[in-house]
Amino acid sequence: MHNRVNINVHHVTRVEGHGNIVVNVADGRIETLQWQVPEAPRFFEAMVRERSYEDIQTIVSRICGICSITHSLAATKAVESALGLQVSEQTDKIRILMHYSEQLQSHILHVGYLAAPDFFGVPSVVPLVAIAADVVKTVVRVHRVANEWSDLLAGRTTHPVTLRPGGLTRIPTEKQLRQLKKTLKDTVPDLKIIADAVLSVAANIPKFERQTEYVSLKQTNPPTYSFYHGGITSTDNNGQVIPIERWHEVTNEYVCPQSTAKWTKWHRDCYAVGALARFNNNSELLSPMGKDAAKMFGLKKGCCNPFMNTVAQLVECFHVVEASIVLIDQILSKGLKEEKVTSAPRAGKGAGCVEAPRGILFHEYEFDKDGNCIAADICIPTNQNHANIQKDFEKLLPEILGQSENEIRLKLEMLVRSYDPCISCSTHMLNVQFVR
Amino acid sequence: MTQHTHKKDVVLGLGNVLMSDEGVGVHLIARLSALKKNFPHVDFIDAGTAGMSVLHLIANRRKAVIIDCAEMQTAPGTIRRFGPQQVKSVKTLTHYSCHEADILQIVGICRQLGQSPDEIIFFGIEPQTVAPGRALSQTLADRLDDYVDAVCKELT
Numbered sequence: 332m333h334n335r336v337n338i339n340v341h342h343v344t345r346v347e348g349h350g351n352i353v354v355n356v357a358d359g360r361i362e363t364l365q366w367q368v369p370e371a372p373r374f375f376e377a378m379v380r381e382r383s384y385e386d387i388q389t390i391v392s393r394i395c396g397i398c399s400i401t402h403s404l405a406a407t408k409a410v411e412s413a414l415g416l417q418v419s420e421q422t423d424k425i426r427i428l429m430h431y432s433e434q435l436q437s438h439i440l441h442v443g444y445l446a447a448p449d450f451f452g453v454p455s456v457v458p459l460v461a462i463a464a465d466v467v468k469t470v471v472r473v474h475r476v477a478n479e480w481s482d483l484l485a486g487r488t489t490h491p492v493t494l495r496p497g498g499l500t501r502i503p504t505e506k507q508l509r510q511l512k513k514t515l516k517d518t519v520p521d522l523k524i525i526a527d528a529v530l531s532v533a534a535n536i537p538k539f540e541r542q543t544e545y546v547s548l549k550q551t552n553p554p555t556y557s558f559y560h561g562g563i564t565s566t567d568n569n570g571q572v573i574p575i576e577r578w579h580e581v582t583n584e585y586v587c588p589q590s591t592a593k594w595t596k597w598h599r600d601c602y603a604v605g606a607l608a609r610f611n612n613n614s615e616l617l618s619p620m621g622k623d624a625a626k627m628f629g630l631k632k633g634c635c636n637p638f639m640n641t642v643a644q645l646v647e648c649f650h651v652v653e654a655s656i657v658l659i660d661q662i663l664s665k666g667l668k669e670e671k672v673t674s675a676p677r678a679g680k681g682a683g684c685v686e687a688p689r690g691i692l693f694h695e696y697e698f699d700k701d702g703n704c705i706a707a708d709i710c711i712p713t714n715q716n717h718a719n720i721q722k723d724f725e726k727l728l729p730e731i732l733g734q735s736e737n738e739i740r741l742k743l744e745m746l747v748r749s750y751d752p753c754i755s756c757s758t759h760m761l762n763v764q765f766v767r
Numbered sequence: 768m769t770q771h772t773h774k775k776d777v778v779l780g781l782g783n784v785l786m787s788d789e790g791v792g793v794h795l796i797a798r799l800s801a802l803k804k805n806f807p808h809v810d811f812i813d814a815g816t817a818g819m820s821v822l823h824l825i826a827n828r829r830k831a832v833i834i835d836c837a838e839m840q841t842a843p844g845t846i847r848r849f850g851p852q853q854v855k856s857v858k859t860l861t862h863y864s865c866h867e868a869d870i871l872q873i874v875g876i877c878r879q880l881g882q883s884p885d886e887i888i889f890f891g892i893e894p895q896t897v898a899p900g901r902a903l904s905q906t907l908a909d910r911l912d913d914y915v916d917a918v919c920k921e922l923t
Contacts, residue, residue, distance in 0.1 A: 457872065460879045460880060464880055488820065
């Protein structure tokens with residue numbers, strides 16, 4: 332064990348946004364060990380106030396440049412709930428298909444560009460090109476497929492324009508959907524190449540475990556490995572599912588001095604969200620290829636190694652591609668029809684919840700009778716992981732104190748990266764009132 | 768979905784439209800897209816702050832024209848045409864984020880992967896104002912037609 336360790340990572344690299352790791356060990360005793368989030372607040376909840384219900388999903392999509400479709404979908408669902416709007420089965424299915432595109436796009440970005448350098452022992456994707464060019468080429472190919480898939484359904488790769496409360500402003504043609512299905516089928520061999528490459532370096536994934544609570548969506552009717560419908564469950568909730576309208580009972584947000592982002596807790600002092608949480612709550616519902624991928628890596632329900640979140644993301648890449656092929660067949664079998672999007676303002680309050688690639692995401696809005704927003708509350712997944720990251724640190728550091736300072740730093744950084752945090756999204760301001 | 772396996776040309780406009788002149792590349796794509804019928808062999812793409820996505824947007828193209836705001840130590844509003852070999856980046860990268868990319872580095876990765884376009888041309892436009900704001904500075908706004916002409920000349 333080292334008597335003296337002093338680590339100040341300011342900021343962690345290959346994550347979205349700014350987070351610091353501070354470690355001070357003196358005389359073999361841990362004096363400071365903190366996961367800090369110093370990112371400035373973003374004020375989105377204030378920005379949407381007094382804006383029309385029709386504008387909300389467009390504004391909040393800007394919270395993130397990676398999971399903008401997810402934010403738009405959560406907002407659209409919340410607005411529709413507040414206004415009592417129902418959408419058609421066709422709209423619902425196309426939105427889910429759109430959402431899958433973002434899961435693939437975000438996961439492949441994280442697995443291929445952000446996490447893979449750790450597994451291959453290089454500092455970034457740039458040197459990775461020199462040692463694994465074919466794998467990087469494959470990642471680029473899959474990333475392109477996912478981005479163009481988003482383009483087709485969302486109108487843009489990032490910051491969608493086709494979502495409206497009550498429906499979609501544009502739908503793809505049957506020909507485009509058939510082409511997409513072919514493209515997705517052709518992508519499966521590429522996913523296998525990426526999975527084989529990650530498996531070849533899987534020995535570099537740290538073997539660390541800490542029991543915690545895993546929170547995600549769960550859809551029971553019909554049972555689905557859900558990113559979009561259902562209620563909230565957790566590994567500590569005895570299989571019970573609670574309605575998304577009660578999300579505040581889950582998140583219990585609180586302020587922590589070391590973080591500009593709020594922290595959350597439910598049954599314990601922290602919980603985790605993301606691909607591993609979804610897997611731990613729903614793995615029996617994965618598609619056949621998703622199950623095969625999990626088996627390949629020995630990933631089993633109940634896994635509590637946070638470093639395996641990246642593997643769970645890879646498993647989900649297979650799942651969303653296979654589930655999308657099935658979904659496209661379902662859409663095509665009913666035939667596509669143009670639908671008019673109609674909505675009307677009314678006073679109301681509603682919550683919307685979807686799984687972002689990084690975990691469960693909550694949006695809630697209240698509108699006056701003219702449909703103008705009077706209150707907003709958003710809780711994003713990375714918020715919900717901050718306390719869990721801190722608790723992981725507290726278990727991991729004593730276990731690795733015998734290693735060199737550089738190795739300790741790398742392990743802690745890898746741990747943060749395994750959560751695929753989107754720190755810029757997770758910071759939001761305390762409740763403030765503007766003096767008029 | 769767009770098929771990039773055939774060798775079409777691409778024009779990418781880079782930048783952040785919320786930071787006034789920093790978004791000039793994107794403003795130009797909006798103008799150039801209106802002329803699309805004159806250039807059927809060209810995809811005009813608003814790449815915004817796309818970061819690593821630029822890799823697959825330019826991969827295997829015949830020609831890639833990249834328009835971006837550039838600090839070149841010239842007078843504000845100046846447009847300069849150059850190839851990747853004519854410049855070196857002095858941008859400090861921290862690898863904090865996938866949004867934080869150095870376009871020259873991405874072009875380098877593309878070359879290393881053997882997927883570089885046959886020809887890459889940059890148009891750098893010297894900013895007047897890089898600060899929060901959605902409008903271009905008057906200096907750049909007054910010259911938008913010149914910029915469009917310069918890019919169109921490159922495509923014919």
